[in-house]
Amino acid sequence: MPTCETSRRGFLRAGLAGVGAAVAANASTAVAAPAVLKDRPPNLLLVICDQLGLDAIGAHGYPDAQTPNLDRMIRRGTTFIESHSTNPVCSPARSSLMTGRMPVETGVVSNGRPIHRSRPNLGQWFSERGYEAVYCGKWHLPGGTATPNDGFRLLPSRGGFAQIDDTVLSHTCDAYIRNCSRERPFLLVASFLQPHDICYYGNHPGLRMPAGMPYERIADRLPQLPPNHKIRPKAPVALDRIICDWYDEQQWRYYLYLYARMVEMLDADVGRLLDAVEESGQADNTITLFTSDHGDGRARHSHVAKWYPYDEAAKVPMIACSPGHIDSGRRDTEHLVSGLDVMPTLCDFAGIRPPEGVRGNSLRPLLQGKSTTWREFVSSEHHVVGRMVRSDQYKYVRYAGDPVEQLFDMKADPWETKNLYEDGRYADVLADHRRMWFDFQRRLDVVEPTGRPARPAAPKRRTKAEGAKT
Numbered sequence: 001m002p003t004c005e006t007s008r009r010g011f012l013r014a015g016l017a018g019v020g021a022a023v024a025a026n027a028s029t030a031v032a033a034p035a036v037l038k039d040r041p042p043n044l045l046l047v048i049c050d051q052l053g054l055d056a057i058g059a060h061g062y063p064d065a066q067t068p069n070l071d072r073m074i075r076r077g078t079t080f081i082e083s084h085s086t087n088p089v090c091s092p093a094r095s096s097l098m099t100g101r102m103p104v105e106t107g108v109v110s111n112g113r114p115i116h117r118s119r120p121n122l123g124q125w126f127s128e129r130g131y132e133a134v135y136c137g138k139w140h141l142p143g144g145t146a147t148p149n150d151g152f153r154l155l156p157s158r159g160g161f162a163q164i165d166d167t168v169l170s171h172t173c174d175a176y177i178r179n180c181s182r183e184r185p186f187l188l189v190a191s192f193l194q195p196h197d198i199c200y201y202g203n204h205p206g207l208r209m210p211a212g213m214p215y216e217r218i219a220d221r222l223p224q225l226p227p228n229h230k231i232r233p234k235a236p237v238a239l240d241r242i243i244c245d246w247y248d249e250q251q252w253r254y255y256l257y258l259y260a261r262m263v264e265m266l267d268a269d270v271g272r273l274l275d276a277v278e279e280s281g282q283a284d285n286t287i288t289l290f291t292s293d294h295g296d297g298r299a300r301h302s303h304v305a306k307w308y309p310y311d312e313a314a315k316v317p318m319i320a321c322s323p324g325h326i327d328s329g330r331r332d333t334e335h336l337v338s339g340l341d342v343m344p345t346l347c348d349f350a351g352i353r354p355p356e357g358v359r360g361n362s363l364r365p366l367l368q369g370k371s372t373t374w375r376e377f378v379s380s381e382h383h384v385v386g387r388m389v390r391s392d393q394y395k396y397v398r399y400a401g402d403p404v405e406q407l408f409d410m411k412a413d414p415w416e417t418k419n420l421y422e423d424g425r426y427a428d429v430l431a432d433h434r435r436m437w438f439d440f441q442r443r444l445d446v447v448e449p450t451g452r453p454a455r456p457a458a459p460k461r462r463t464k465a466e467g468a469k470t
Contacts, residue, residue, distance in 0.1 A: 077321025123151030202304030
């Protein structure tokens, strides 16, 4: 079978993996776009970001950041408003995106673990079925970048702060899209970091968040705090102890301001990929799917970062667009979707049978406005022992060994302020959601957690005296 290796001349002209913006820009005009081949499966562009909450996009009602490119995707495609992470932590969530399985089925129950060898990932599955599977950016399954054993052809990226790495990544992927030959379709995964850099402020109390207002001229432009900022509903111990209580109001608002700027950085890089698809002449034969591994606390329930089943961390974007293949301007507020759905959706568009045991559903019927039966609920995992079940109206949370459960009416109380599990009026609702939880858990094909690779020991710091001797 002929390969779909990128044109050597074109890709070198694109900057030896796109490390220079100017060089990559030149490549866009130097290589003419061949005609799209209509008699083969579509190209698949999966764009993943890190720590973007579902409602942190302008078109989803976010007032604090300008997101013209994500808004463009939503305008030209379909967005799911009830989209959930399978585990609001990086590695577990990404293992689900790559396999269509729950984290307990991939062995990735916490960060830094590899996917169990019995679970094929997107790269392995698609590369064996006629696609050129290509990966660029954050991997974290384990390590910062993927390896050839993960089934993908790897495009160079870096491994540090998103404000540097993401621009390199977007130029690299831009060059690939514009210069790849069309002999067989590609599955390109572009995995961005932003707005993950907000962690470097939120997770280090007293170290990185300034005590005063560093830029007084923006004081009147800081975002407002959410209405549930100080509300802490009764919760299991492992969940209840997560709180950020070291910020004053101004610091909280500055935190939100920083997050919004990082969202705008991400949006600019996503826009570069959308432009590349359109300008290369491949828009009519490319399915673009955008999602995030998890959200961010954003001051809700006094939270930063992730780790919890509240919507600020658990709900993530799921946006798809492709002219002629996916309905445009559709805002789906009805169907509960999940990171589990990425693998079967891409397989469906590619005409490939998904791996045996995949838990997700193909989104294709929903993306094309077709009637289909759908799931009753979605589920997510937390802190290894925590589980969440979200139905059409309610959210149920339980942690193994903890007597405190949570039940929220998500229609009446979308900010999750009132835990109803002790209210006798909801006894039947609580019992019904316990049943959903039990039935789902017993169907899972659980594997032993995979081992974390040992990290090399950090070099010993030399004292001034030792340094003087050398």
